[in-house]
Amino acid sequence: MKFSANLGFLWTEHSLPDAIRAAKAAGFDAVECHWPYAVPVGEVAAALEETGLKMLGLNTRQGNPGENGLSALPGRSKDARAAVDEALAYAAALNTPNVHVMAGFAEGPDAHAAFVDTLKYASAKAAPLGITILIEPLNSYAAPGYFLTTTDQAVAIMDEVGADNIRLMFDCYHVQLMEGDICNRLTKLMPKIGHVQFAGVPSRGEPDQGELNYSFIFDHLKSLSYAQPLGAEYKPSGPTDASLDWMASLR
Numbered sequence: 001m002k003f004s005a006n007l008g009f010l011w012t013e014h015s016l017p018d019a020i021r022a023a024k025a026a027g028f029d030a031v032e033c034h035w036p037y038a039v040p041v042g043e044v045a046a047a048l049e050e051t052g053l054k055m056l057g058l059n060t061r062q063g064n065p066g067e068n069g070l071s072a073l074p075g076r077s078k079d080a081r082a083a084v085d086e087a088l089a090y091a092a093a094l095n096t097p098n099v100h101v102m103a104g105f106a107e108g109p110d111a112h113a114a115f116v117d118t119l120k121y122a123s124a125k126a127a128p129l130g131i132t133i134l135i136e137p138l139n140s141y142a143a144p145g146y147f148l149t150t151t152d153q154a155v156a157i158m159d160e161v162g163a164d165n166i167r168l169m170f171d172c173y174h175v176q177l178m179e180g181d182i183c184n185r186l187t188k189l190m191p192k193i194g195h196v197q198f199a200g201v202p203s204r205g206e207p208d209q210g211e212l213n214y215s216f217i218f219d220h221l222k223s224l225s226y227a228q229p230l231g232a233e234y235k236p237s238g239p240t241d242a243s244l245d246w247m248a249s250l251r
Protein backbone atom coordinates (compact mmCIF):
# COMPACT_ATOMS: atom_id res chain seq x y z
CA MET A 1 0.00 0.00 0.00
CA LYS A 2 1.00 3.60 -0.44
CA PHE A 3 0.51 6.04 2.42
CA SER A 4 -0.15 9.77 2.61
CA ALA A 5 0.82 11.60 5.81
CA ASN A 6 -1.96 13.84 7.07
CA LEU A 7 -0.03 16.86 8.30
CA GLY A 8 -3.03 18.19 10.18
CA PHE A 9 -2.20 15.55 12.81
CA LEU A 10 1.35 14.31 12.08
CA TRP A 11 4.44 16.43 12.87
CA THR A 12 2.31 19.30 14.10
CA GLU A 13 5.32 20.65 16.01
CA HIS A 14 6.89 21.52 12.63
CA SER A 15 6.00 24.20 10.13
CA LEU A 16 4.08 22.76 7.18
CA PRO A 17 7.17 22.77 4.89
CA ASP A 18 9.25 21.00 7.55
CA ALA A 19 6.42 18.52 8.18
CA ILE A 20 6.52 17.69 4.46
CA ARG A 21 10.26 17.05 4.76
CA ALA A 22 9.68 14.87 7.85
CA ALA A 23 7.06 12.83 5.98
CA LYS A 24 9.52 12.24 3.15
CA ALA A 25 12.24 11.16 5.58
CA ALA A 26 9.82 8.73 7.23
CA GLY A 27 9.01 7.05 3.91
CA PHE A 28 5.54 8.40 3.12
CA ASP A 29 4.49 8.40 -0.54
CA ALA A 30 2.42 11.61 -0.40
CA VAL A 31 1.07 14.22 2.01
CA GLU A 32 -2.25 15.91 2.70
CA CYS A 33 -3.21 18.66 5.11
CA HIS A 34 -6.15 20.39 6.74
CA TRP A 35 -5.89 24.19 6.66
CA PRO A 36 -2.61 25.46 5.18
CA TYR A 37 -3.69 29.07 4.70
CA ALA A 38 -1.33 30.72 7.20
CA VAL A 39 1.64 29.42 5.20
CA PRO A 40 2.61 31.20 1.96
CA VAL A 41 1.83 28.75 -0.83
CA GLY A 42 5.28 29.22 -2.37
CA GLU A 43 6.94 27.77 0.76
CA VAL A 44 4.73 24.69 0.56
CA ALA A 45 5.35 24.35 -3.18
CA ALA A 46 9.12 24.53 -2.59
CA ALA A 47 9.02 21.75 0.02
CA LEU A 48 6.91 19.57 -2.29
CA GLU A 49 9.31 20.19 -5.15
CA GLU A 50 12.33 19.44 -2.95
CA THR A 51 10.88 16.16 -1.61
CA GLY A 52 9.07 15.02 -4.75
CA LEU A 53 5.90 14.45 -2.68
CA LYS A 54 2.44 15.40 -3.89
CA MET A 55 -0.04 17.27 -1.68
CA LEU A 56 -3.15 15.15 -2.25
CA GLY A 57 -5.73 17.30 -0.54
CA LEU A 58 -6.64 20.23 1.66
CA ASN A 59 -9.79 21.54 3.34
CA THR A 60 -11.86 24.65 2.99
CA ARG A 61 -11.43 27.06 5.90
CA GLN A 62 -13.38 26.30 9.11
CA GLY A 63 -14.71 29.82 9.59
CA ASN A 64 -15.03 31.74 12.83
CA PRO A 65 -13.85 30.26 16.14
CA GLY A 66 -16.18 27.37 17.01
CA GLU A 67 -17.18 26.75 13.40
CA ASN A 68 -16.13 23.66 11.44
CA GLY A 69 -16.88 24.66 7.88
CA LEU A 70 -19.36 27.04 6.31
CA SER A 71 -20.92 25.24 3.36
CA ALA A 72 -24.11 23.98 5.02
CA LEU A 73 -24.74 27.09 7.10
CA PRO A 74 -27.96 28.82 5.98
CA GLY A 75 -27.34 32.48 5.25
CA ARG A 76 -23.56 32.06 4.88
CA SER A 77 -23.37 31.37 1.16
CA LYS A 78 -21.07 34.31 0.49
CA ASP A 79 -18.55 33.19 3.12
CA ALA A 80 -18.82 29.56 2.01
CA ARG A 81 -18.13 30.46 -1.61
CA ALA A 82 -15.18 32.62 -0.61
CA ALA A 83 -13.76 29.68 1.34
CA VAL A 84 -14.18 27.47 -1.72
CA ASP A 85 -12.44 30.04 -3.95
CA GLU A 86 -9.57 30.33 -1.47
CA ALA A 87 -9.12 26.55 -1.23
CA LEU A 88 -9.26 26.06 -5.00
CA ALA A 89 -6.66 28.77 -5.58
CA TYR A 90 -4.31 27.26 -2.98
CA ALA A 91 -4.85 23.74 -4.36
CA ALA A 92 -4.35 24.85 -7.97
CA ALA A 93 -1.03 26.48 -7.06
CA LEU A 94 0.19 23.15 -5.63
CA ASN A 95 -1.30 20.92 -8.31
CA THR A 96 -3.34 19.35 -5.51
CA PRO A 97 -6.08 17.11 -6.91
CA ASN A 98 -8.66 17.20 -4.07
CA VAL A 99 -10.41 19.89 -2.04
CA HIS A 100 -12.53 18.80 0.92
CA VAL A 101 -15.48 21.19 1.23
CA MET A 102 -16.43 21.25 4.89
CA ALA A 103 -20.12 21.36 5.77
CA GLY A 104 -20.10 22.81 9.29
CA PHE A 105 -22.38 22.53 12.31
CA ALA A 106 -25.96 22.67 11.07
CA GLU A 107 -29.07 20.56 10.61
CA GLY A 108 -32.34 20.41 8.74
CA PRO A 109 -33.63 21.10 5.23
CA ASP A 110 -32.18 24.62 4.98
CA ALA A 111 -28.73 23.28 5.81
CA HIS A 112 -29.13 20.54 3.22
CA ALA A 113 -30.13 23.10 0.58
CA ALA A 114 -27.23 25.38 1.51
CA PHE A 115 -24.74 22.49 1.32
CA VAL A 116 -26.01 21.33 -2.09
CA ASP A 117 -25.87 24.90 -3.37
CA THR A 118 -22.26 25.40 -2.20
CA LEU A 119 -21.24 22.03 -3.62
CA LYS A 120 -22.73 22.85 -7.02
CA TYR A 121 -20.74 26.08 -6.98
CA ALA A 122 -17.56 24.31 -5.83
CA SER A 123 -17.73 21.47 -8.35
CA ALA A 124 -18.38 23.88 -11.23
CA LYS A 125 -15.41 26.06 -10.21
CA ALA A 126 -13.17 23.04 -9.61
CA ALA A 127 -13.89 21.24 -12.89
CA PRO A 128 -11.82 23.45 -15.22
CA LEU A 129 -8.93 23.21 -12.74
CA GLY A 130 -9.04 19.41 -12.83
CA ILE A 131 -9.80 19.37 -9.08
CA THR A 132 -12.14 16.91 -7.37
CA ILE A 133 -14.43 18.08 -4.58
CA LEU A 134 -14.57 15.76 -1.57
CA ILE A 135 -17.21 15.58 1.14
CA GLU A 136 -16.55 13.68 4.35
CA PRO A 137 -19.01 12.33 6.94
CA LEU A 138 -17.65 12.99 10.45
CA ASN A 139 -18.63 10.96 13.49
CA SER A 140 -20.89 12.51 16.09
CA TYR A 141 -18.60 11.67 19.02
CA ALA A 142 -15.73 13.74 17.61
CA ALA A 143 -17.82 16.41 15.88
CA PRO A 144 -21.24 16.62 17.56
CA GLY A 145 -23.64 18.69 15.47
CA TYR A 146 -21.67 18.37 12.22
CA PHE A 147 -24.08 18.32 9.30
CA LEU A 148 -22.69 15.36 7.34
CA THR A 149 -22.54 12.17 9.40
CA THR A 150 -23.09 9.10 7.20
CA THR A 151 -22.06 7.72 3.84
CA ASP A 152 -25.74 7.29 2.87
CA GLN A 153 -26.31 11.00 3.43
CA ALA A 154 -23.16 11.83 1.46
CA VAL A 155 -24.22 9.66 -1.49
CA ALA A 156 -27.67 11.29 -1.59
CA ILE A 157 -26.04 14.73 -1.59
CA MET A 158 -23.53 13.78 -4.30
CA ASP A 159 -26.37 12.43 -6.45
CA GLU A 160 -28.32 15.65 -5.98
CA VAL A 161 -25.30 17.81 -6.87
CA GLY A 162 -24.91 15.65 -9.96
CA ALA A 163 -21.35 16.67 -10.86
CA ASP A 164 -18.72 14.29 -12.21
CA ASN A 165 -16.02 15.73 -9.95
CA ILE A 166 -17.59 15.29 -6.50
CA ARG A 167 -16.54 12.27 -4.47
CA LEU A 168 -16.64 10.75 -1.03
CA MET A 169 -13.80 11.04 1.47
CA PHE A 170 -14.11 7.64 3.15
CA ASP A 171 -12.44 8.03 6.54
CA CYS A 172 -12.53 4.53 8.05
CA TYR A 173 -12.32 6.00 11.57
CA HIS A 174 -15.49 8.07 11.15
CA VAL A 175 -17.37 5.42 9.17
CA GLN A 176 -16.65 2.69 11.70
CA LEU A 177 -18.00 4.84 14.56
CA MET A 178 -21.20 5.79 12.72
CA GLU A 179 -21.99 2.84 10.47
CA GLY A 180 -19.44 -0.02 10.66
CA ASP A 181 -19.39 -2.75 7.99
CA ILE A 182 -16.27 -1.11 6.53
CA CYS A 183 -15.32 -3.66 3.85
CA ASN A 184 -18.82 -4.06 2.40
CA ARG A 185 -19.18 -0.27 2.34
CA LEU A 186 -15.84 0.13 0.56
CA THR A 187 -16.95 -2.37 -2.06
CA LYS A 188 -20.33 -0.74 -2.56
CA LEU A 189 -19.06 2.84 -2.54
CA MET A 190 -15.80 2.37 -4.47
CA PRO A 191 -17.07 4.09 -7.66
CA LYS A 192 -17.90 7.17 -5.56
CA ILE A 193 -14.79 7.26 -3.35
CA GLY A 194 -12.15 9.93 -3.97
CA HIS A 195 -9.86 9.36 -1.01
CA VAL A 196 -9.55 6.93 1.93
CA GLN A 197 -8.24 7.84 5.39
CA PHE A 198 -7.58 5.71 8.48
CA ALA A 199 -6.83 5.82 12.20
CA GLY A 200 -7.22 3.58 15.21
CA VAL A 201 -10.80 3.28 16.49
CA PRO A 202 -12.11 4.56 18.84
CA SER A 203 -9.07 6.51 20.11
CA ARG A 204 -8.01 7.98 16.74
CA GLY A 205 -4.51 6.89 17.69
CA GLU A 206 -2.05 4.67 15.82
CA PRO A 207 -3.81 2.48 13.23
CA ASP A 208 -2.41 -0.79 14.60
CA GLN A 209 -4.35 -0.14 17.83
CA GLY A 210 -8.07 -0.52 18.41
CA GLU A 211 -11.07 -2.35 17.03
CA LEU A 212 -10.32 -2.15 13.28
CA ASN A 213 -7.96 -4.65 11.60
CA TYR A 214 -6.33 -2.49 8.93
CA SER A 215 -4.25 -5.37 7.62
CA PHE A 216 -7.53 -7.01 6.57
CA ILE A 217 -9.06 -3.75 5.32
CA PHE A 218 -6.01 -2.84 3.19
CA ASP A 219 -5.98 -6.35 1.68
CA HIS A 220 -9.63 -5.78 0.83
CA LEU A 221 -8.79 -2.43 -0.81
CA LYS A 222 -6.07 -4.18 -2.83
CA SER A 223 -8.63 -6.75 -3.97
CA LEU A 224 -10.74 -3.82 -5.20
CA SER A 225 -7.67 -2.57 -7.14
CA TYR A 226 -7.50 0.58 -5.02
CA ALA A 227 -3.95 1.84 -5.52
CA GLN A 228 -4.03 5.48 -4.37
CA PRO A 229 -2.15 6.48 -1.22
CA LEU A 230 -4.23 6.02 1.95
CA GLY A 231 -4.38 8.99 4.30
CA ALA A 232 -2.80 8.33 7.71
CA GLU A 233 -4.94 10.73 9.72
CA TYR A 234 -4.34 9.69 13.32
CA LYS A 235 -3.24 11.49 16.48
CA PRO A 236 0.10 10.02 17.55
CA SER A 237 0.29 9.05 21.20
CA GLY A 238 3.81 10.55 21.34
CA PRO A 239 6.29 12.05 18.88
CA THR A 240 5.23 11.23 15.31
CA ASP A 241 8.58 9.65 14.45
CA ALA A 242 8.08 7.19 17.32
CA SER A 243 4.53 6.32 16.18
CA LEU A 244 5.28 4.78 12.79
CA ASP A 245 5.75 1.06 13.53
CA TRP A 246 2.41 0.39 11.80
CA MET A 247 3.89 1.45 8.43
CA ALA A 248 6.11 -1.59 7.97
CA SER A 249 3.46 -4.08 9.06
CA LEU A 250 0.58 -2.55 7.07
CA ARG A 251 2.44 -1.72 3.88
Ligand SMILES: O=C(O)[C@@H](O)C(=O)CO
Binds near residue numbers: 233
Ligand atom coordinates in the same frame (compact mmCIF):
# COMPACT_ATOMS: atom_id res chain seq x y z
O1 LIG B 1 -11.46 13.42 9.53
C1 LIG B 1 -11.22 14.61 9.68
O2 LIG B 1 -11.43 15.18 10.74
C2 LIG B 1 -10.57 15.32 8.53
O3 LIG B 1 -10.46 14.49 7.42
C3 LIG B 1 -10.87 16.68 8.21
O4 LIG B 1 -10.83 17.00 7.05
C4 LIG B 1 -11.12 17.75 9.22
O5 LIG B 1 -12.26 17.56 9.92
Ligand SMILES: [Mg+2]
Binds near residue numbers: 136197
Ligand atom coordinates in the same frame (compact mmCIF):
# COMPACT_ATOMS: atom_id res chain seq x y z
MG1 LIG C 1 -10.77 12.45 7.84
